[in-house]
Amino acid sequence: MNEPLESIYDAIEFFEDHLYENVTVAQTADFIGYSLFHFIRMFNRIVHHTPYDYLIRRRLSESARILTNSHRRITDIAQDFCFQNQESYSRAFKRMFDMQPSQWREEAPSEEFVLMPKITLADLAFRNSDFFRSPELFIWSETRYQGLMTKIIEDKNGLQEWENSLAADLKNCLSDVSASPQVTITFSVNSDWRNRYEFIGIEKHKNQRQTLNLVERIVPAGNYAGIFYPVDFFKEARTYLFFTWFPAVCCRATCHEFFLLSFSVLSSQGRQLFVPVVISEKSNIRLKDSRAAI
Template identity: 25%
Template sequence: MDYFKRIQGAIQFIEDRLQEELDITVIASAACFSAFHFQRLFQAISGFSVHQYIRRRRLSEAAVLLKETSRSVLDIAVAFQYGSQEAFTRAFESQFGITPAKYQKESVPLRLQCKVNFLDYQQHAKGELNMNRPEIIDLDAIRIIGYEYRTTLQEEQYFEEIPRCYREFGSNGLYLKIPGRAAPEMAYGIACKFQDDGRFSFLVGEEVHEFTDDLEPGFVCYDIPKGKYAAFRVDGSAQDTRKYIYGTWLPNSNYDRREGPDFEVTDVLKSSYPDAISMIIYIPIE
C-alpha cells in the first residue's frame, strides 16, 4: 500500500529504459497499478503527466549526450525513440528554446529534468494531510441517468472540460430530458469507463427511480455500485479537492482505491457556480 515507493519503482523502470520503447501499461504494472490509476496518481502528486516526464527525461539525457559525446543529432534522436531528426529537433527546441544542433555547438545552460524522487513528495504531502479529512461511509447502489461526455487525463484537460460539461448540461436544459427524476436538486458527475491511454467518460445526470430504454441520444443509464466510499466535502475548488484526494490523502491513507467510479454530488439549490459550490466527491475504497 506504499504508493510512493511503488511509484518510485516505476520511475526506476522508466530510468532503465529511456532509450527503449515505453508502454504505459507495462510501466504501471511495474508499480502494481492499473494504467489509468497510475497516471492519475502520478499527475496528482507531481503536477505533470507520465508522458511529460518521460519526454523531459529523454530530452535531458539527449542534451547530455550532445555535449559529452561526438554522436550526431540523428543518432541521438533515434536512440531516444524519435522517428526523425526533425521530430527530435522540434521537441528539443520546444523544451529548451534552442535547437539541438545549435546547443551542441554553443555553451548554453539548460534546465534539465533530473530523475524525480517521489519519496520527497511524500514528506511534503504529509504536512497537508489534515487539510480535508473525508468521512468514510457505506452506500447503497444509486441509479443514475446522465449525459455522457468524453475527456482525458492528458495535459490535465479534464480540469477544464468537466466544468464545461456541467455548464452545457445546465444551459442546454439536458436535465429536463431525464425521465423519472428522483432528486432534481442534486446533480451527479461520474468519472467512469477508464482507458489505459488516460481517456474516460464523465456523466452528468441525476438519480432516477427506475431505468428506462427510452432515452434520447447521448444519455446512458449507470448504476453507481454499493460499497465503501471516502466522501470529501469541497472547500474551495473541485479541481483542488481532486488533486488533494489523489496527490495527498489517498497515498498517505490506509486505504486502496477499489474498482468503480469516482462521483460527485452537487446541491444545485445551495450552489452558485463557480464561486460557491456545495459538492461532495466520493471515491471507492477498501
C-alpha cells in the same frame, strides 16, 4: 497568502530540488529559517504529511517513472534517489506501491493517481482553507441515475465547460423543470483515467419511467471515500484523497464494475467527490452510512 504557507511551500520546493541529493529535514527547516521543531509542526499542519514522508514519497514516485521509462539498473536508481542500498529502496517501494521495483518495471502500470505529484500552492491553499473538511468513508447503497454522457477529451481547462454544457442539455431533457442535476459520474472503458467518460444525471427512483433520450447509469453498492470540495478545487481535492488521505488511513482506490472511477454529488452541504475504495485490514477508520453523506 499567509506567511507560513509560503514558507512551507519554499520548503517543498527545496525538497523538490533535492530529490537526487542528500538533504535532511533539519537542513530544510534551516533553509526557510524555522527551528526543526517548529518546522515539523508547521509542515504537518499545512501539508498533512510529515516532512520526511513527503520527501520519500516524492523520491519513490520519481524513481518509479524512471523505472518505466529507462533501462537504468534498479541499484543505480536506488542510489540516484539517496537510498542506502537496493534493499531499503525496494522495501520502501513495496510499502508505497505494493509491488517490487522489478515487478513495476515489468508491468508498467498506469502512473496517474499512483505516482504522487509535487504538492502545489493550490494544494496547500485547499488543505488550509476554511471549507476544508477531512474525508470520510461511506457504505454506499446501489443508486440509479438517468442523464447524459460524454467522452472527456481534454482535462485541463475545459472540464468545467463540459459539465456546464451537459448540465444545461440535461435540464432541457427533463420533464420536471425544477429538477437539477445531482450527480457527475466518471467512467472509463478500461480502468484508465486518461480515457474516460463523464455522466451528469439525476437520481432515478424505483418504478420511474426511463426518459427516452437519457441513458441510465448505476453507482454500485460498496465502500467509497468522500471529500467535500469547492468547484475550483476538484483537482486538489482528488490529489488530497489519493496521495495524502488514502496512505494515512490504509486504503486505496479501486475500480468497480462498469469501471466507475469516481462520482461527485451536489447536495445542500456542497459538492462531494466519492471514490470507490478497498480498505486494508490495518485501517481503523469507521465507515458511515451514505445517507449521512448527502
